[in-house]
Amino acid sequence: MPELITEPSAAGMAVGSLGRFLVFAAIALFLGSAAVWAFRAKEGRSRLGGWLFTLGAAAVAATMGCLIYLLLTKQYQFDYVSGTTENRMPTMYRLSAAWAKQEGSFLLWALMSAVVAMFAAPKTGLYRRWFSVVAGIALSAMLAITAYESPFKLLDFSELTEEQRLFALNDGVGLNPQLENYWMVIHPWVIFIGFGSLLSLFAWATSVAFSKDWDSWVQSFRPFAIFSMTMLGVGLVMGGLWAYETLGWGGFWAWDPVENVSLVPFIACAVLVHALYVRAHRNRWGRPALVLALLPFLWFVFGTYLTRSGALVNVSVHSFAEMNQGAHGVLLGLVVATLAFTGVVWGVIWARGKALADVNSKEAGHRQEGLTIGMSVLYLVGIMAAIGMSLPFFSHLFGFKVPMLGVVEGDSNISAVSEDVYNRVAVFAFIPAMFLMGLTPFLGWTKTSSKRTQQLANAFFLSALLFSLLVFFLLRNGLTDVVVRNEGNVEIQRMSKWLLFVLFASTWVTIFSISANLIRILERVRSGAWGIGAYVTHAGVALLLLGLVVSKAFEKTDRDFVTSVKQASLVIGSSRRYLARLLDAPTAEDVHRIAQHDNRFPFLLQASEGPPKRLEPVLYFSEKHGNWVMRPDIYRTVLYDLYYVIGKPVLEIDTGIQLKPGEEKASNGMLIRYLEPTQQGEPGAVGTRFGARVRVTFSDGEFIEAEPAIEITERGTRQRSAAIASDMVIALDSLDAATKTASFSLLPSEPVYPTQLFYKPLTILVWIGAGMMTVGGFAAMRRKRNPGHPAE
Structure with a gap:
């Protein structure tokens, strides 16, 4: 047996102290960098500001390194380590514990935000000054939250029992069992890279608004916007695959408020990327593109407040517990400051709008109209998700409820949008959005050529063929039928015609979008032009959504x-x-x-x-x-x-059946009649049994008499149940000697x-689509970094 550890490790305590110091050092470095950039008088100071920012990012990375060291070396004297790890855990899960709880996830957000901003800063060029100021202040606020919600706090031994104190330094509680999955090692840091990149988009757009040059930002900004969109999209898909493989409810997506906190910024980034496309190639949408660049970070900060403050603790399976009051105040301040600052920047953009007016813009045409409608419809889905994730918070805050949308399980006074309501509303945006994602790539900027019209006709033909094959597969396997169990009988019914129409329409538009983008991919490859990243991404998203729709709508259970x-x-x-x-x-x-x-x-x-x-x-x-x-x-x-x-x-069928002699009660289709109490042996003696004779009458009129009992043994009392059916017993829970009242339970004869x-x-389509979306996103980002390539 290993020797008990009774004193904390000196090395661990030193590393914990270093981690706490590094948090405050990083705050000072980022604030110093922001101050140098804001008040610089000489060019040399900008170099100093850059070094301070880099050192701040290094300090955050070192802080995460300290936390990982504590986790890997089993420093259970720290509350975070004790609450997320235990001795039996393999190294991969011990490492992933670094972002398993509130404190670690805030640190991960700050780390990814700092690292992305550090790499983005040199690319901002003449916009770097105000980029660094905004990013430095925001990072200081994130780290201030970490200073309050510190992963380096020691265990509070005053809250432990004497036995717990004895073993506290020897083992921990461990991760929530649902987090012990390989996706826990991959998914959080991937999606947090996406979350972290949103700060860079916000700071960059702000710096453009405060600069004199409102034209040259798009070319260098676009790759980072595509990067943000791609990382958020990949992270979202990973989260869905994790839920599918772990939670046991058979789905990838349930419109959970925390899922929506990731979805809304992703949609905002997708709309931004398409707005930048128009800005780059038609010199239009100058002001809208800049405003759209501010919104992803705003959406995410607001969503972070909802999920991290404890506002959704009873609503979402992913929500965190309530925060430290100091950290709560900082996070709320960050939300308010971001909202107010966004309003100020928005005002600056529109006040100085002439500089962003569509000067020398090219003629708008069919493609821009298609993009405008598509982006508007897509953003409607994001706004719907934002309203849904916010409703429980505001319902609780202001004391109103909307029963038709759904209520929180366990608290009928708080409204929460149900999955069914989300699906019914989203379908009205889903169908036109998917159709336009297939149609728009064939539309010309000014006019659509006959070649494109022919390709579009081919896309319609191919989608009709593939849709017919899918319908054949569904019908052949009986997947358009509904199984209804009625008192043990199985009835097969057809789906309603309206539901089938909506589901078939949804599947056809996704197939059309896949077909259309595949045709464009083949055309680009054959011509040697390549530049297929956008089309691969579109086809991948459509394929993924087709898998989600078919696997959910036509699942059978x-x-x-x-x-x-x-x-x-x-x-x-x-x-x-x-x-x-x-x-x-x-x-x-x-x-x-x-x-x-x-x-x-x-x-x-x-x-x-x-x-x-x-x-x-x-x-x-x-x-x-x-x-x-x-x-x-x-x-x-x-x-x-x-x-x-x-x-x-x-383990129980019915409990608490209290009867007096001669009384009877119906339970589970049976009638239980208490006949009389019985006794075998002397009261208080070992081996004495106190019983109750009962008659159980079944629905067919047959009956059986049984005598459950309570026996006195050397170790106390023991129940002696009596069989009343092949799979059921009746047990005597208590017997009142004075009133002869007996309490019975019906139990399965063995665990059921x-x-x-x-x-x-067709769940395989989700995996294939996710892969295509990822490859396409990175291909498009890489191409945008090389302006020598022809435009897609």
Whole structure:
């Protein structure tokens, strides 16, 4: 047995102190850089400002290094380390704990913001002065939050019991079990690079507004805007894949408020990129493009306040707990300051609007009109998501609710937009947006050539062909049917015609968008012009959305219960039946298995045709966190996924059935009548049983008499349940000697596990689309950095 650690490591304490010092050092360096840039009188001071900024970024990186050192070396004397790691954790999860909680994620935001700004600053050219001022002040505010919400705080031993104090330095609580996934190592820092880049966009746009040159910023700014959009998009997709593989509800996206906090800035960046495209090639949209460059950071700071302040703690599965009051005040101040500063800059832009007027602009035409409509529709989706993520906060703050939109589970006084409402509203923007994403690349700036018209006709023909194949696949597999269980009977019904029309329209426009952009890709490759990044991105986004729509809208699912002897019978659509047999369930002798980390339940899933498939979903009880952990197992094929989940065991059917002799009560389709109390042995003696004789009458008129009892043993009392059916027992919970009132419970004869099977068609398209979107985004960014290439 390893020796107990009773004193904290001196090296760990020193590193913790260094981490705290570096936070304040970074604040001072960024403020110093901002001051030098703001009040510089000589060119030499701008060099000093640059060095101070770089040193500030290095200090933030060193701070993160200190935190990682504490995590890897098991310095459990620190509250953050104790709350996110434990001895059994592998190194990859111990490393990822650096951004697992509120304090670490704020530090990660500051780090990525500082690093991106450090690399962006030299590219800003004559706009660098005010870029550095704005970025330095904003980074100081982020780090001020980290100073309050510090990951270097020591454990408060006064809040621990004597036993906890003894072992506090030897092991920690560990990560939330749902975070122990390989995506935890990848996803957060990827999407936080995107979040961090938004500060650079904001500071750059601000510096342009305060400068005298409002023309030369677009060429160097565009690659960074594309970079932000790409990183946010990749991060969003990673989050969806993580949810799909971990949470067990069978989906990638649920319009959760925290998901929307990432979606809204992504949409804002996508609209900005297209506005910059028009500005670069037609010399139009000068003022709108600059205003649009300010908004992604504003949206994200506001969303960060909603999710990090505890405002959504009862609404979102991703939301953080309430903040330290000092940190809360700084974050709220950052939101207000960003909003106010955005208003000031907006006013400057419009007041000095002549400089950004469309001077020497080229004639607007079909393509610009298509882009204008498409961008407007896309931003409507973002605004809808922003309203949805904000509604619970304002509903709670001002005390109003909108029941038709949905309410927070557990608190009916707070409104929250339900997933169904989101989907019903979003479809009205989704269909025209996807159609325009396929149509607009064929439109000319002034007029559309006959060649483009022919290509557009080819796109319509190809999409009609592919859509027909998809409909054939859906119909052949019964995926347009609805399975309804009614008192044990299975009925197959058709989807409503209106719903089918909306779903088919949504799938066709995505297929049309894919087809159209693939035709443009082939044309560019054949001509040797290349420059296909934008088209690959569009095709990837459309393919990803097609996978999301089809896998969600046409998924089939069924639920049933399983025991060690009873198989689950699962009906998937009109053409598939599955039997799920549990191969190895914990018995009374090895029930401790249910508390083992990552405990898997092996199932054999037998379809009506074909060989059986072995699936092993995860189910265990986390004693440290006091909750059940469930993870699906997924059988993947090219055409579909089988997604299987097991739920926490049902250990009780009905409890608290109180009866006096002669009384009866209905429960679970049975009638329970308490006949009389019984006693075997002397009161107080070991082996004495106090029982209650009952008669249980079933719905068919059959009945059975049973006598559950409570036995006195050397170790106390023990329940002796009595079987009343092959899968059910009745237990005596208590017996009042004076009134003879008995309390009964109905229990399964062995643990019963609920299971759910999802049939998810064409989920592979989500993966392929995500890859194409990523490659296309980086290809477009790289091309924009080289002005020698012809424009896309």
